[in-house]
Amino acid sequence: MDTFVALDWGTSSLRVARIAADGQVLEQHHSGDGIQHVAFGGFPAVFAAAVERWRLAPGTLCLASGMVGSRQGWIEAPYCPCPADFRAVASRIAWVPDAPGGLRVGIVPGLSTEASGVPDVMRGEEVQVFGALQLLHLDEGVFILPGTHSKWVRVAQGRIVTFATFMTGEVYAVLRRHSIIGRTLPADDGPLDEPAFLRGVLHAREAGSLLHGAFSARTLALFARIPDTALPSYLSGLVIGEELRAHRLENSGSHPVLVGAEALTRRYQLALTAYGVQATTLGDAATWRGLAALAHTLEPP
Amino acid sequence: MDTFVALDWGTSSLRVARIAADGQVLEQHHSGDGIQHVAFGGFPAVFAAAVERWRLAPGTLCLASGMVGSRQGWIEAPYCPCPADFRAVASRIAWVPDAPGGLRVGIVPGLSTEASGVPDVMRGEEVQVFGALQLLHLDEGVFILPGTHSKWVRVAQGRIVTFATFMTGEVYAVLRRHSIIGRTLPADDGPLDEPAFLRGVLHAREAGSLLHGAFSARTLALFARIPDTALPSYLSGLVIGEELRAHRLENSGSHPVLVGAEALTRRYQLALTAYGVQATTLGDAATWRGLAALAHTLEPP
Numbered sequence: 319m320d321t322f323v324a325l326d327w328g329t330s331s332l333r334v335a336r337i338a339a340d341g342q343v344l345e346q347h348h349s350g351d352g353i354q355h356v357a358f359g360g361f362p363a364v365f366a367a368a369v370e371r372w373r374l375a376p377g378t379l380c381l382a383s384g385m386v387g388s389r390q391g392w393i394e395a396p397y398c399p400c401p402a403d404f405r406a407v408a409s410r411i412a413w414v415p416d417a418p419g420g421l422r423v424g425i426v427p428g429l430s431t432e433a434s435g436v437p438d439v440m441r442g443e444e445v446q447v448f449g450a451l452q453l454l455h456l457d458e459g460v461f462i463l464p465g466t467h468s469k470w471v472r473v474a475q476g477r478i479v480t481f482a483t484f485m486t487g488e489v490y491a492v493l494r495r496h497s498i499i500g501r502t503l504p505a506d507d508g509p510l511d512e513p514a515f516l517r518g519v520l521h522a523r524e525a526g527s528l529l530h531g532a533f534s535a536r537t538l539a540l541f542a543r544i545p546d547t548a549l550p551s552y553l554s555g556l557v558i559g560e561e562l563r564a565h566r567l568e569n570s571g572s573h574p575v576l577v578g579a580e581a582l583t584r585r586y587q588l589a590l591t592a593y594g595v596q597a598t599t600l601g602d603a604a605t606w607r608g609l610a611a612l613a614h615t616l617e618p619p
Numbered sequence: 620m621d622t623f624v625a626l627d628w629g630t631s632s633l634r635v636a637r638i639a640a641d642g643q644v645l646e647q648h649h650s651g652d653g654i655q656h657v658a659f660g661g662f663p664a665v666f667a668a669a670v671e672r673w674r675l676a677p678g679t680l681c682l683a684s685g686m687v688g689s690r691q692g693w694i695e696a697p698y699c700p701c702p703a704d705f706r707a708v709a710s711r712i713a714w715v716p717d718a719p720g721g722l723r724v725g726i727v728p729g730l731s732t733e734a735s736g737v738p739d740v741m742r743g744e745e746v747q748v749f750g751a752l753q754l755l756h757l758d759e760g761v762f763i764l765p766g767t768h769s770k771w772v773r774v775a776q777g778r779i780v781t782f783a784t785f786m787t788g789e790v791y792a793v794l795r796r797h798s799i800i801g802r803t804l805p806a807d808d809g810p811l812d813e814p815a816f817l818r819g820v821l822h823a824r825e826a827g828s829l830l831h832g833a834f835s836a837r838t839l840a841l842f843a844r845i846p847d848t849a850l851p852s853y854l855s856g857l858v859i860g861e862e863l864r865a866h867r868l869e870n871s872g873s874h875p876v877l878v879g880a881e882a883l884t885r886r887y888q889l890a891l892t893a894y895g896v897q898a899t900t901l902g903d904a905a906t907w908r909g910l911a912a913l914a915h916t917l918e919p920p
Contacts, residue, residue, distance in 0.1 A: 434825045436835045437842050467834065484830040485798070492793045497786070524735045527865035528829055529785040529858070533768065534737045541738050557830070564828035 376420030449608030518555020677721030750909030819856020
């Protein structure tokens with residue numbers, strides 16, 4: 319393998335990178351061409367435009383992870399069931415028939431798990447976790463991937479054993495935009511107000527349920543006990559604090575790994591610290607490393 | 620006192636009743652004239668129209684409870700702090716100056732409480748609780764008033780000691796209308812599907828947080844493990860189950876009183892039964908009885 323192309327193709331955005339045989343990221347680009355913005359039948363053209371600049375030779379390997387493999391994506395890559403290791407995922411890559419330019423385009427499957435008769439799913443985060451394992455030389459641990467739908471992933475002996483989704487980012491957005499709480503919030507979130515954020519984190523633990531805790535964003539505003547400009551940070555603390563509350567991390571000795579964009583992982587770091595928990599943080603590098611590792615499995619350098 | 624008029628004047632609706640000295644409800648009417656539909660300065664006219672049919676003599680007592688006493692209401696009746704008994708509430712009734720037709724119009728204050736530095740508030744439910752205490756000859760207990768913002772009220776020695784709000788109904792509505800869960804839900808809720816509802820109640824307990832539990836409404840639909848028509852009932856079970864989970868009622872020996880409209884109290888009854896908890900249920904009668912008791916305090920028969 320010479321170089322290969324990695325695509326992180328989610329619901330709202332598309333990131334592409336050209337990666338060298340040794341794993342070095344040579345060049346990367348970002349666009350708003352998430353799958354929700356691709357018209358029916360439009361995936362080959364959007365893909366071709368995204369990689370055109372590199373004039374790739376036919377047969378070049380291109381690996382994509384994320385919602386591009388969902389039913390609403392380019393082609394469906396059926397979920398790989400947990401527990402799953404790196405090779406199980408690699409063996410289930412779905413290959414796009416007749417990809418543009420004679421390229422070899424593979425779509426990484428997401429993972430599914432089941433607990434108490436209820437399934438859970440993820441697409442894309444599994445690649446980040448495998449990348450994080452390699453970057454940190456780990457084969458076990460708890461990985462937290464914050465986002466619209468946060469994922470908590472448990473790894474043992476190099477395998478993703480199980481995981482759970484928390485609708486944290488989405489619930490923040492719907493409470494902010496569509497509930498009574500939103501009425502006193504300013505139009506923009508503004509910069510993070512750390513004390514207000516931490517106050518929300520701690521109240522979430524106290525409240526025992528977001529259904530109760532969230533109402534405090536209303537009453538504190540009603541009694542002018544918090545400035546309106548601090549309310550977005552407070553509400554963010556309430557929802558992230560609720561996510562942590564549910565995991566009963568205190569005194570667990572757990573040392574989770576946070577993987578994601580800095581703006582979010584910083585909030586989780588702050589919240590975890592308030593819970594007395596230390597965490598390691600990784601950014602985008604985990605995605606590219608995970609896709610590079612899969613590429614090496616398919617085409618050993 | 621001959622007869623008096625009771626008004627249950629909330630955000631979305633207005634109910635009025637003419638009540639005899641012995642507490643009997645002689646006549647009642649319902650309209651959509653909730654305070655959110657009353658134009659600025661429009662309260663006297665809406666009130667006059669609502670009681671016009673009774674050609675009330677000047678000086679007749681009219682007592683209103685609910686959001687009509689809020690800052691967005693007719694006149695603001697400042698919150699009465701907990702713990703509060705019946706007489707404390709009666710003594711803080713706010714009297715409308717120059718009410719239409721020379722009527723004596725009083726607005727019942729809501730209650731406020733505070734826990735861990737965070738205030739909580741209610742308006743109208745305190746009247747229902749005092750009415751329930753009288754109807755059931757109780758002076759202590761836990762009272763659950765389901766709704767957009769459910770209230771859990773603790774009474775001891777005839778006083779409302781403390782209470783907590785759960786945004787259950789509102790969170791159901793925003794998840795249904797504005798989150799990814801809503802995509803697979805039918806346009807109308809349809810009749811209650813009891814098994815799906817109870818499945819939601821039990822999953823809420825298992826999930827430990829609605830942020831996680833709610834995602835099951837998405838994945839069960841994705842894997843066709845539940846019919847789309849059952850999803851509204853399942854989601855209702857998830858949010859009501861989350862409210863119960865937070866109270867750790869199991870094996871508590873608690874025997875709460877449910878007060879509210881039958882469509883909702885029936886769901887809470889079902890959910891409580893799944894938790895092994897027995898409950899007593901009361902309907903509208905509690906509001907009229909509570910207002911009648913306040914009226915008798917002001918004008919002994």
